[in-house]
Amino acid sequence: MFDTKVIADNFPYLLSGVKFTVALACLVILIGTFLGVILGLMQVSRSRLARYPANLIVEITRDTPLIMQMFFIFFGLPALGIKLGTFPSAAIAMSLFAAGNAAEIVRGAIDSLPLGQFDAAKSLGMNYVQMMVHIILPQALRRMIPPMMGLFTTLIKDTSLAAIIGAFELTRAAQEIIERTYRSLEIYLVAAALYFLICYPLSYYTRKVEQRRVAGV
């Protein structure tokens, strides 16, 4: 009924999928966070020239499904002569999606600070950069950590969408094994367990951080 041999036989292949899942997730988290911080800072800027384009990018990436963004880049862009492989397409689409969501977290954290913090920094003669670097961002950063961790967990799981455009990663590896062996139950169970093992430490750490915040530190 439950075939453990099929698991043992195909486990190395699943792990090779894990490698790409982790690589894709790391890439997306790094690029997405970097772009997200820039976009978030642009959103809270006083300059319209910075604010409007940032808002546009953030709204587009947040208000359309990630899978559509992937389809657009993988299937749509070739019509404009831009042909990208499955992995780069997935990485680009997911990085933009991550950036839009990270930007909202950055903006939200900054906006949630009491206005008095800005007033106090300005009243001491700080310019915009000094105020952001020494007063606003250190405080906003603490508020960003839990939602950022949540975003990272979501991103890791969403890398599985890359399988739909044919990128090789854990979900794709599982599908390929199942096509050969017809053992959906065993293989999907193990694949799910592998996702869990990647994500759980992050969620666990997030909860720890949140508990510390409640304690007032």
Added chain:
Amino acid sequence: MSKTEVMIEVRDIYKHFGKVKALDGVSADIHRAEVVVIIGPSGSGKSTFLRCLNHLERIDRGSIVIDGIHLTDSRTNVYKVREEAGMVFQHFNLFSHLTVLENITIAQIKVRKRTREEAERIGRELLERVGIRDKENNYPYQLSGGQQQRVAIARALAMQPKIMLFDEPTSALDPEMIGEVLDVMKQLAKEGMTMVVVSHEMGFAAEVADRVIFMADGKIVESGSPRGLFDNPKEERTRTFLSKVLK
């Protein structure tokens, strides 16, 4: 001490928030070492007036000159004026991620470009002066409201400002802590600091102020010595307001 030199010159300033006229043509001269207390009902524009003095609010029209620097001229002047004008807020606004001492040193180091050692020495002196030297390594949330406000005063003083602006500094405090903050302010006044204080503390105004300004609807209704204004208000608006607060 001579009180003839004009420190803050305000000429006919206007400020709107949407359709609301917060300041509707305000002019005033404040002299060196003068202590001016601004009173008035909420929404009278007194806090906005104070915030305009260090450009936390941008005025729509008019001019403000602080110790010879035209506030409306350029961005450089805005920062220069803010360095010279210390401000104390109703809700203290201490930086919650920094210790008490760091709250006092950060702007000294980053804006005034002092060394850490010098900034800390000045910081400790000021903490001593406001009576909380032993709290320098605490975080703001570990302090009482009165202690936080005294740190906020020390933080502003560390920049060695030429004027101090107080925006209802005791309104958010428990009654038993008001005295400790007012004592620090009285001491400052005695040392010859130029002070503009928005406050509901009539006792403080009567004791310390050289002049009291009564504002209503974005205008200065009348001003005068505390005794003159409290005992013989000329305007009906002032009388009505005082009869409500001086009971």
